[in-house]
Amino acid sequence: MSGLLQNPGQAEPQFEGGTRIKVDGFFGDVDRNIERLRGLASRLTELGDLTGADAVRVVIATVRRSACLPGSIAELSRFLERETSTATANDQLAIYRVAAELSCLTDPRSPASQADAQAQVMSETRAIMRSLEQATPMSTLMEDAIQPALRSSSRSIFLFRSDMVAEFAADRLSTAHAKLTERLDAGIIRFVGERVLSTITAMPNSMRNQFKRAVVVAPTRSAILASLAEAWLPEQILILADADTLAFAARDANSLADEIDIAPLAARLRLFAAxxxxxxxxxxxxNVQLDAEMPPDDVEFPTSSVVDLSGGVRGERRLIEISMDNGQRIIARPSTGIVLRNDNATTTAFIERPASQVQKGDEVCVIGPGFIERARALVNVRATAVAEIREYHHQVARRFGEIPGSSINERLRAVVSQMGVPLISIDRARYWVDLDGELDKPLHDVVPHAPHDRDTFMRLTAALGIGQKLAESFWLWAVVAQRSHRLRAGNIFHDAFRGILTDPHAALAINRNRSADIRALRAMAEEHVAIVAETRNLEAA
Known part of the structure; x- marks a missing residue:
């Protein structure tokens, strides 16, 4: 908002319109649930479970995002499947699902399940999301907001968070209001992304003044202030949002009005705030607690179906784009492992192949948002990983202690010699066996003290006398899964699930208690197989 602060000697900008501002919104069960989730996130932060607190905040964003849809989640699903493809729709709908996060948070091994034992906030969240499958508060607000525009002879503009959501709203409301289709075709009513307001503002007066009404649907706090700060606005403004967003946006508007020396804009901001x-x-x-945690501004809506596995690695400029026949795309480095279905096997099998070797016609299992959301509900990678890390550390500590030697350095020299890699120093190996600080940590704070490449890891475990099958299991669950949890968004869990699909026997051999989950994951992967339409080389930015 620094652009709103006027420089001395600068002519005062002219502001037109926005004299009739109305506001409507909702609170109800959705925002009450968000309040309780926010309290749970605070408790988990106090307990030191920052990962759990972050997961709760993801749930909060998902609940808010879903409630602010101009139609039910089921209606959005049908719209996306009709307009795109089932796979693309599945990826775009992943951000409206909380099953994966709730599965992790309700796992008996997680601090969240203990913190929520009496309050049952997460059980309430599941019920809320089931209700949003059928109807959303914003959809009924939209039903009321469209009526004046249908009756008016002047032009109206409806501003949504994205073009896709605007198209969904138009499609849904046109079914119930035949007159809306006529007015959309004639341009009397426009359903557009929020950025179009600036385009209309820049039009000549004779064109922009034809728009007498603007309805801003589900904006963020910053988007509300940005809209109000436009030099020109239609005379009538209606802002539709949840109560949390409205409350904090009102506070922000009052604060900004006090800071700026632009009387027309300050009056507009104070009118909205009131x-x-x-x-x-x-x-x-x-009871609005204005000093409480802010509602997130980054509640975005899906815009594409691209699985980015490039990982932002420096030094390798060449990337591969793999386009599927269903509209999905994968962007990866040439050496990135891609999961393919192996039709030559007598039973369903998955194999791994470098992205550079994937060809047109190959059948690829696309580990995108839709796959990951379902897979995380089946296999709680994080909870399993941290438990396996603890067991791995105990095994390393015990076996290292049994190695002959009168000192730690002497035992370290024996381990490094047994590994047979001259470049590994004693100091580097010391980190892998220095576990005193990790053994007593709460599970959610444990991090793996282990090599980050598989060959070195297997050499270390062999030198310590850990069998190959057990070492493979530790690598899969304790190292790969935990490391994947910390990767950037495009790579979340990709390595872990890829390993389970292409090399399931190591996981099944040692993890019999999770065999049903692993088999269910592999069966589910069949539903995410797509045929490669083309591949091409890209240059990294």
Whole structure:
């Protein structure tokens, strides 16, 4: 907002329109649930479970995002499948699902399950999400907001968070209002992404003044302020949002109005703040704690179906783009392992192949958002990983202690010699066996003290006398899965699930208690296989 602060001697900007600002929103079960989830996140932070707290915040964002849809999740699903493909729709719908996060948070091994034992907030969240499958608060707000535009002879613009959501809203409302289709075709009513407001503002007066009404649907706090700061606005402005967003946006608007020396804009901001505060009180959000944690501004809506496995690695400029016949795309480094279905096997099998060797016609298992969301609900990678890390550390500590030698350095020299890699120093190996600080940590704080490449890891475990099958299991669960949990968004869990699909026997041999989950994951992977339409080389930016 620094652009709003006027420089001395600069002419005061002219502001037009926005004289009739209305606000509407919702609170109800959705925002009450968000309040309780926020409390759970605070408790987990106090307990030191920062990962669990982050997972709860992801749930909060998902609940808010879903409630702000201009139609139910089921209607969105049908729209996406009709307009794109089943696979693309599945990827785009992944951000409206909480099953994976709730599966992790309710795992008996997680601190969250203990913190929520009495409150049952996560059980309530599941019920809320089931209700949003059928209807959302924003969908009923939209039903009311569309009526004046249908009756008016002047032009109206409806601003949504993305073009896709705008198209979904138009498709849904046109079914119930035949007149809306006519007005959309004629341009009397426009359903567009929020950025189009700036385009209309830049039009000549004769064109932009034809728009008398703007409805801003589910904006973030910053988007509300940005819209109000436009030099030109239609005379009538209606802002639709959840009560949390309205309450904090009202506070922000008042603060900004006090800081700027632009009277027309300050008056516009204060008008919005007064209307928003009044409406928030009317709909039942009486005790607004303005010093509480802010509602997230990054509640975004899906725009594409690209699985980015490039990992941002420096030094390798060549990338491979693999396009599927269903519209999905994978971007990867040439050496990145891609999971393919092996039709030559007598039973369903998956193999790994470098991205550079994938060819047109190959059948690829696309480990994208849709796959990961379902897979995480089947196999709680994080909870399993941290438990396996603890067991791995105990095994290393015990076996290292049994190696003959009068000192730690003497035992380290024996381990390094047994590994047979001259470049590995004693100091480097010391980190792998220095586990005193890890053995007593809470599970959610444990991190693996282990080599990051498989060959070195297997040499270390062999030198310590850990059998190959057990070492493979530790590598799969304790190292790869935990490391994948920390990778950037495009790579989350990819390595872990790829290993389970292409090399299941190591996991099944040692993890019999999880064999049903692993088999279910492999069966589910069949539903995410797509045929490669083409591949091409890209240059990394």
């Amino acid at each position: 209307r928003a505060t009044a409406r928030v009180t009317e709909i039942g959000r009486h």
